[in-house]
Amino acid sequence: MSHVFPRVIGSAPPPVAMRGEGPYLIDQTGKRYLDASGGAAVSCLGHSHPAVVAAICDQVGRMPYAHTGAFTNEPMEALADTLIADAPAGLDWVWYVSGGSEGVEAAIKMARQYFLEIGQPQRKHFIARRQSYHGNTLGGLSAGGNFWRREPYDPILVPVMHHIAPCYAYRDQCDGESEEAYGLRVADELEAKILELGPDTVAAFMAEPVVGATAGALPAVPGYFKRIREICDRHGVLLIFDEVMCGMGRTGTLYACEQEGVTPDLLIMAKGLGAGYQPIGAVLVADKVFAAFRDGSGYFQHGHTYMGHATACAGALAVQRVIKEEGLLQRVRDLGAHLESGLNERFGNHHHVGDIRGRGLFWAIELVEDRATKAVFDPGLKLHAKIKSAAFERGLMCYPMGGTIDGRNGDHVILAPPYNIDEATIDTIIDLLGDSVEDGLSAVS
Ligand SMILES: Cc1ncc(COP(=O)(O)O)c(C=O)c1O
Structure with missing residues (x-):
């Protein structure tokens, strides 16, 4: 039994993070997680930069x-x-x-x-x-x-x-x-x-x-x-x-x-x-x-x-x-443009995505029940949490949060991938996020 006071008591114990490999974290079973948010926008060089x-x-x-x-x-x-x-x-x-x-x-x-x-x-x-x-x-x-x-x-x-x-x-x-x-x-x-x-x-x-x-x-x-x-x-x-x-x-x-x-x-x-x-x-x-x-x-x-x-x-x-x-500031700007256009392509016409916003490699989608009225999902449904667990299941770490509008209503998902990622991996992030959003929406409908 663990003696660590966990963030959420009573939930299943989280996997053990054992290794980092570029943008990936690897748990004790060998499962790989593509870290598209650097935890909470922290790991800007991935998890294993040899010089650091x-x-x-x-x-x-x-x-x-x-x-x-x-x-x-x-x-x-x-x-x-x-x-x-x-x-x-x-x-x-x-x-x-x-x-x-x-x-x-x-x-x-x-x-x-x-x-x-x-x-x-x-x-x-x-x-x-x-x-x-x-x-x-x-x-x-x-x-x-x-x-x-x-x-x-x-x-x-x-x-x-x-x-x-x-x-x-x-x-x-x-x-x-x-x-x-x-x-x-x-x-x-x-x-x-x-x-x-x-x-x-x-x-x-x-x-x-x-x-x-x-x-x-x-x-x-x-x-x-x-x-x-x-x-x-x-x-x-x-x-x-x-x-x-x-x-x-x-x-x-x-x-x-x-x-x-x-x-x-x-x-x-x-x-x-x-x-x-x-x-x-x-x-x-x-x-x-x-x-x-x-x-x-x-x-x-x-x-x-x-x-x-x-x-x-x-x-x-x-x-x-x-x-x-490594010229990473320029890379953030270039990859940021790629991420922005990928998000627009995948979610630009999505009925439940009201806004796509951000700068550099710091982007979010805001989820709505109805795009035309900007009505939000019932906060009791915890859509953000459903997306988070669906993404984790699929091996994607993103940063969803509820209460976007006033601390109670609204859901969003933040992406903050490392600066030294590549375009193909950004495309993978968008695919996995798209699928995770659909999983989350099915779980609340
Ligand atoms: C804008 C901002 N300020 C302060 C903090 C607090 O930082 P820490 O969690 O390192 O104490 C955070 C953490 O998410 C943050 O995003």
Whole structure:
């Protein structure tokens, strides 16, 4: 009997993952699973890249870990150099963490302390968006806007987190309204919320440039984030981008915000940074924020045991080198176009697929009961879960989720395959997904 506290108690024990081979995971029976979502958009180089494995083995053999309270280490410095060299101008400093939620917590606390450093202690409110996901720690969950995830913990969530609408054109753009007008209308909700709370009491606005798990690879319409940046600047509010899922090349540029032409003050990354080879995250920090700490207390009152972990940094550094040496950002763009057209071919006229959306190698289909009315399936049917188990049965790992619209209603399936996959394997993913969607639909009809 297993002594592991499982994710779902009482369900059949999951297979044992024994080996990774490129985009495949292999279980104890030898069954192969084509990993089309990298778990939750993590394994961006597949599961067995020799250069990353070698870098980790080398580092762990020489010096696995040294506490950053006493030492710096070479991979930590080199990784910071490369992340900043490739970051949008203005982001100059790296704060290390071990995962996405830790990054979100650090960003929230850094924003708060920034305002203490510059003599604006009244700034305590944070604004984020409904249907966002910012992690499962209490700060991250408070920032996140997914009703289902928040509900059990509501009484203990942080009360200074507020939410505005997401930018979700498929659902919320009005008839006769242009994309641009829609984007400005929802961005302006930020200004209304800031004015309601009192402009000098708001510390930061947090958003995923491309929403991941909760809304399904959902990019904003053009112009939306430019307007958001203007509003933040007008009211002295920091802009935090959570690129934990959509960053590190996933959308075809190293940083997702490059495609918006907008630079945040704090940028959180994880997942693709270590690509699953190591647990690591980071917050990129604008020079103006760093300067406030440097010229103020000189100390960010925060930190974790494993920050700047040498082996984790060595793994992430190797991932960054592979992305460059193998020209993978261009590959994400090219393969992304192939994936997009394959999805359109297979699902473009499907009666139960309402929207196909995404960027780079980050795509989702949104399922509907009726394409014309956009009516959703009864959430009690758990269509997303049916598709997930049908796909798993067929040896495909994708990332289906329910509650797409409001935390309760709606179903989507995310694909986030590795950057070094090939076109033929993408075609296989689309075939397997198509069959799994049909299996799921038959199970609910
Ligand atoms: C956008 C976003 N932020 C934060 C997190 C939390 O990251 P972690 O699960 O590594 O704590 C996630 C995880 O899915 C995420 O997608």
